[in-house]
Amino acid sequence: MWSINTQAMMESNDNAPPRQSTGQDCDDLLARERRARIQAEIATRARDEFLAIVSHELRAPLNGIQSWTHVLEYQVVEGVASPLAQRALNGIKTGIAQQVRLIEDLLDVTRMMSGKLRLEKQPLALLPVIRAAVDSVRASAAARGIHLESSYAITAEQIDGDADRIQQIIWNLLSNAIKFTPEDGHVWISASRVGSRLCVVVRDSGVGLAPEFLPRLFDRFSQADTSSTRRHNGLGLGLFLVRHLVQLHGGQVEASSPGPGLGSSFTLWLPLRRDQDAASSDADARLVPLPSLSEVRVLVIDDQPEARDSLTALLTGAGAIAFPAASAQAAMTWLRTLSANNFPDILVCDIAMPGEDGYAVLQKIRCWSGADNSQPLQRIPALALTAFTQREDRIRALTAGFQMHVTKPVAAEELIVVIAALASRNASRNAATMTSLTDPPI
Structure with missing residues (x-):
């Protein structure tokens, strides 16, 4: 009986896996830690990409609503508006502000959790x-x-x-x-x-x-209060x-x-x-009056009809001459109909668009050749109006050649001030160029 048990024990020991060395244990532990870190980084990137897409999809329609609200406000002031119409406008503006704040809060919390929230002190x-x-x-x-x-x-x-x-x-x-x-x-x-x-x-x-x-x-x-009957959202x-x-x-x-x-x-x-x-x-x-965009020609490229139409109406109301286009191809078709004195002064372009994004559109506009094979829009000031709000998005837009990066939904006053600044800078540069061309040779 003893010999049988001993034999069974010996057979059991023979079948047991060989014990690994301490060095091999450490290698396995490091490998598992490395895989866990890689998986965490992948999950973090996926979360950031998801939030960026959600932010864009929520902001894009709000931009059109906000622009139309600004247009309607002037109609209410200039015309005869009922108290109900004024109340409706105020309600829309309040709703937009609440939605924008909610989106910002969610993104800020995400930036805090990932350590990406930065202050510009x-x-x-x-x-x-x-x-x-x-x-x-x-x-x-x-x-x-x-x-x-x-x-x-x-x-x-x-x-x-x-x-x-x-x-x-x-x-x-x-x-x-x-x-x-x-x-x-x-x-x-x-x-x-x-x-x-x-x-x-x-x-x-x-x-x-x-x-x-x-x-x-x-x-x-x-x-x-977290109940379903709570009074405050x-x-x-x-x-x-x-x-x-x-x-x-x-x-x-x-x-x-x-x-x-x-x-x-x-x-x-x-x-x-x-x-x-x-x-x-x-x-x-103190409040300062908004600058006039009188005679400033603005090319607006946005694939969403609501955003495009509302921006056109907003800029026209500020005195600009606005030309809406749904794509780079539509813009180039329109450019071929213009004389040299009527080319746009400013480009306002969305970033996320089907087929070609705003970065590709900007390059096409600046490389566009007129009938005389010149490139009249090679140095056109460009504003990226986008629902992508991350710091990386701003850096990419500026690196791609945009002078300004403004997030949707943008306040009408802010957009007008930015475009006026770009137009003024462009006019000063053109004047300096003309002066250098007319100076007599030394």
């Missing part, structure tokens, strides 16, 4: 940024009968910050306060200097916060973004509330810039 006067944020929410507060009051004890104090991101922080805090404040309530914002820091306080008379929810308030996707990203952006500026944000139904208060602390030699920037907050 510079000496920044805080007061004009606060006022701009307050002005941007004033209409939504008035629509709900909420009293928005401000009190500022700062003037030209500066921080080192990204103007767009600082405005986004304050906008989120104000929007959050308005959102959770009932009609006829109050929202207050104040700013002051406390030692070496600037303090901004946003306080409301809204629904307040339960003590047990305060520790989770700034968490991603955190919401006090949103993804719970606004305050998460606020905390992260504030930390990137070296600051802090705190929240407090006496309890449900007793309002809440958010305190933002930002380090004061050491060099305070800059003069007051109050003038920056």
